[in-house]
Amino acid sequence: MRGGALPPGLLLAALGLALAxxxxxxxxxxxxxAVLAATATMFAPLPATWREAVFLGGWASxxxxxxxxxxxxxxxxxxxxxxxxxxxxxxxxxxxxxxxxLDGVRALAGLIAFPxxxxxxxxxxxxxxxxxxxxxxxxxxxxxxxPFLTVTPGYLPDHLD
Amino acid sequence: MxxxxxxxGLAAAGAATPALAHTGTGLPGGFVSGxxxxxxxxxxxxxxxxxxxxxxxxxxxxxxxxPVVFPGMMVAGALAAMAGLPPPPVELGIALSVLVxxxxxxxxxxxxxxxxxxxxxxxxxCHGYAHGAELPSAxxxxxxxxxxxxxxxxxxxxxxxxxxxxxxxxxxxATRGAGLCVAAAGLxxxxxxxxx
Numbered sequence: 001m002r003g004g005a006l007p008p009g010l011l012l013a014a015l016g017l018a019l020a021x022x023x024x025x026x027x028x029x030x031x032x033x034a035v036l037a038a039t040a041t042m043f044a045p046l047p048a049t050w051r052e053a054v055f056l057g058g059w060a061s062x063x064x065x066x067x068x069x070x071x072x073x074x075x076x077x078x079x080x081x082x083x084x085x086x087x088x089x090x091x092x093x094x095x096x097x098x099x100x101x102l103d104g105v106r107a108l109a110g111l112i113a114f115p116x117x118x119x120x121x122x123x124x125x126x127x128x129x130x131x132x133x134x135x136x137x138x139x140x141x142x143x144x145x146x147p148f149l150t151v152t153p154g155y156l157p158d159h160l161d
Numbered sequence: 162m163x164x165x166x167x168x169x170g171l172a173a174a175g176a177a178t179p180a181l182a183h184t185g186t187g188l189p190g191g192f193v194s195g196x197x198x199x200x201x202x203x204x205x206x207x208x209x210x211x212x213x214x215x216x217x218x219x220x221x222x223x224x225x226x227x228p229v230v231f232p233g234m235m236v237a238g239a240l241a242a243m244a245g246l247p248p249p250p251v252e253l254g255i256a257l258s259v260l261v262x263x264x265x266x267x268x269x270x271x272x273x274x275x276x277x278x279x280x281x282x283x284x285x286x287c288h289g290y291a292h293g294a295e296l297p298s299a300x301x302x303x304x305x306x307x308x309x310x311x312x313x314x315x316x317x318x319x320x321x322x323x324x325x326x327x328x329x330x331x332x333x334x335a336t337r338g339a340g341l342c343v344a345a346a347g348l349x350x351x352x353x354x355x356x357x
Binding site: 004006007137138145146 | 191192225228229232233235236239240243244301302303304306307310311314
């Protein structure tokens with residue numbers, strides 16, 4: 001089992017963390033673009049054979065989006081829009097290849113990270129979202145590596161299934 | 162008597178657990194299993210809390226850097242385990258981590274940034290290697306990973322929270338005393354690991 005709302009939810013949570021470090025004027029556009037891109041790819045009929053590639057792209061996007069919390073000067077509006085479109089697109093694609101439509105709605109809960117991280121940043125506690133972002137990068141690295149390992153990942157049938 | 166037999170039968174049926182043979186999906190859970198895993202072993206738990214405690218003593222930037230380095234290197238260790246790389250002396254490493262980190266807190270050792278990061282990184286690999294073997298068979302590896310990393314991070318945060326007491330007069334003694342207890346536990350773990 002690898003689909004569901006969690007992978008896209010994590011990606012949107014990473015976007016929420018990154019947006020907290022973005023200029024205020026880019027917030028609405030970034031969120032709207034992410035939701036639009038997610039909706040577009042969620043309804044796109046992606047072939048099942050793209051599953052591994054989509055998840056790999058999703059985990060890479062999670063790592064990149066989470067890492068976007070780290071630039072010391074924050075993010076420019078243009079970068080925010082690219083990140084938002086990218087995160088939304090991959091989140092929707094993950095739902096399309098391995099989830100139900102409802103998972104896409106559930107995944108939006110990941111955006112709760114945005115107001116929480118923003119509150120931290122505005123109170124001078126910007127390091128907390130950065131630490132959480134580093135944990136997301138760790139999760140992305142682990143999840144991305146699973147299909148390449150010689151062991152049988154739990155979501156694939158093994159010799160007894 | 163008959164009622165007692167029925168009650169006995171029901172109790173036996175209730176107490177019976179499903180067969181725990183190989184089912185092909187290994188660990189039953191995702192997030193909850195992953196979250197519970199670091200909390201289940203006192204050696205892991207003490208080491209992770211100690212990372213936060215030591216970070217609190219070291220102050221910026223290490224108070225933020227160590228909770229980033231440890232989970233990251235744990236993942237590296239877990240990947241090494243899953244890839245089948247030769248194991249480091251995991252049990253000794255974990256026991257040593259409890260001893261060394263506890264001793265660092267007890268001594269309020271102000272290590273240079275590079276040394277603190279190196280110590281935590283090496284021990285993170287040992288802890289990650291030990292955990293990594295369980296991950297591939299988890300039914301929901303992503304949920305398991307999230308729970309696993311979140312629990313590790315929250316234990317660091319708990320350690321930092323405890324370490325914040327050091328700014329109070331009694332707190333400094335209490336946190337260093339806690340470090341001494343952790344180091345003593347580490348010594349015991351080391352003895353156990355050496356005897357195996």
